[in-house]
Amino acid sequence: MEAAVYHGEGDIRVEEVPDPEIEEPTDAIVRITHTAICGSDLWFYRGQRDYPTPGRVGHEPMGVVEAVGDDVTHLRPGDRVLAPFAISCGECEFCRKGLYTSCVEDEGWGGEHDGAQGEKVRAPYADGTLVRIPERYADDEDVLESLLPLTDVMCTGHHAAVSAGVGAGDTAIVVGDGAVGLCGVLAAQRLGAERIVAMGHHEDRLAIAEEFGATETIAARGEEAVERARELTYGGANHVLECVGAESSMDTAFEVARPGGTVGFVGVPQGVDEAAFLDSAFGKNVALRGGVAPVRQYVDDLLADVLQGTLDPSPIFTKTVDLSGVPEGYEAMDEREAVKVLVKL
Structure with a gap:
């Protein structure tokens, strides 16, 4: 499959990487349909923050579940999902108090793990991390673009x-x-x-x-x-x-x-x-x-507002690219030519 990979300051390439596979019974495989480039991605893109090189990029995933591990109970193949930028088990002390970004598992997207700016990701702790979008909205493009910012910004x-x-x-x-x-x-x-x-x-x-x-x-x-x-x-x-x-x-x-x-x-x-x-x-x-936003704490309430039509953050997307256009998207954000770039696969 193809994914965007960081190779150093100002150098993002879309290249072949191995397909993800189920590794733990709590995993799911998600085919990415929508993602985005974040302003925080510009820190490593500009060489102002250390980042694995080469390293996968992207932390705002939305897509369709393709496979689930044996211990996943809340999701099934075919479900449309989005995921916060931080992976969370949903069961530890900090997840239970709503501080999902301090989950003891301490995992996230990108770097040495699968990044959202690619065709697929392995989602660890799928039940704790992935948020299912109601089936009636699964193919509503306007709703999906309004929901995508809930992954982070x-x-x-x-x-x-x-x-x-x-x-x-x-x-x-x-x-x-x-x-x-x-x-x-x-x-x-x-x-x-x-x-x-x-x-x-x-x-x-x-x-x-x-x-x-x-x-x-x-x-x-x-x-x-x-x-x-x-x-x-x-x-x-x-x-x-x-x-x-x-x-x-x-x-x-x-x-x-x-x-x-x-x-x-x-x-x-x-x-x-x-x-x-x-x-x-x-x-x-x-x-x-x-501090770091515990997205999973807020996402259900904000998702409900989007679905009832009282919240629409989608105007922040001022440029849209496909996966091959991700390097162009980084350049546009770096030059302040785009507020935020939507990536549609």
Whole structure:
């Protein structure tokens, strides 16, 4: 079969790899029909994070179950499924408390394991990881494209909003206009925020933020952006979503938080000097909550909203490629020519 493989900075190739097989009785084999390229994939693509070389890539799988191991009880061949970016057994101490990203099995997609940007994957702990899509929607392309972001970015944006404590009538500031930030806007709107200020650097992305419910947008940079956010919110917001992970975005998030507020952070930290934002947090008694999004905890509720037509994150996909176009997709995201790339097999 064919799959996308990382060979070094800026070098993604689609090449032949062995077909996956059932190795454990808890496994399933899934034929991938839809996946995506994530902003976090750009860290290793740009050489800014270590990654196995060569290494399989992609962590947002959706497809059809082809085979299951003897111990799999909740799935059967032919089921349409999606999977969170983190594999989880569903039974350990942390899975039982909803912290699926801390599962003791500690497995994920890509690297030395099967990556979602390929024709098939072996899904370990299939009962704990795979989420079945109701049969009536199994061939509804519009619904499937709306569900795919639940594998990562929609649930990650939701985790930022939940961690920041967003609720009905609140004012929230979202730092970042990538796919996660845009989904953070959508999540804040879903949770009932009355005002949502989206901060970013790209007018086209901020237009999507407005479509998702942002009441104001800020395209400025640095201190100018901070001052504008404070003006709009009369001194800052009690609920701030940090959706980038860069040092500048962390600093901005704490600068626009009101004293006693909370920053919900989900951006993968990269090159962050914690001293800078901790000083601001300490001085204003601002709380920091968040981390890696436990997608499996949120996915059932968000899936129900998508299926009833009240949630649609699919506009984050601004470019579509097939498997052979995955290298082109990475280039487009690296050059900021696409918010997020949909891969259809």
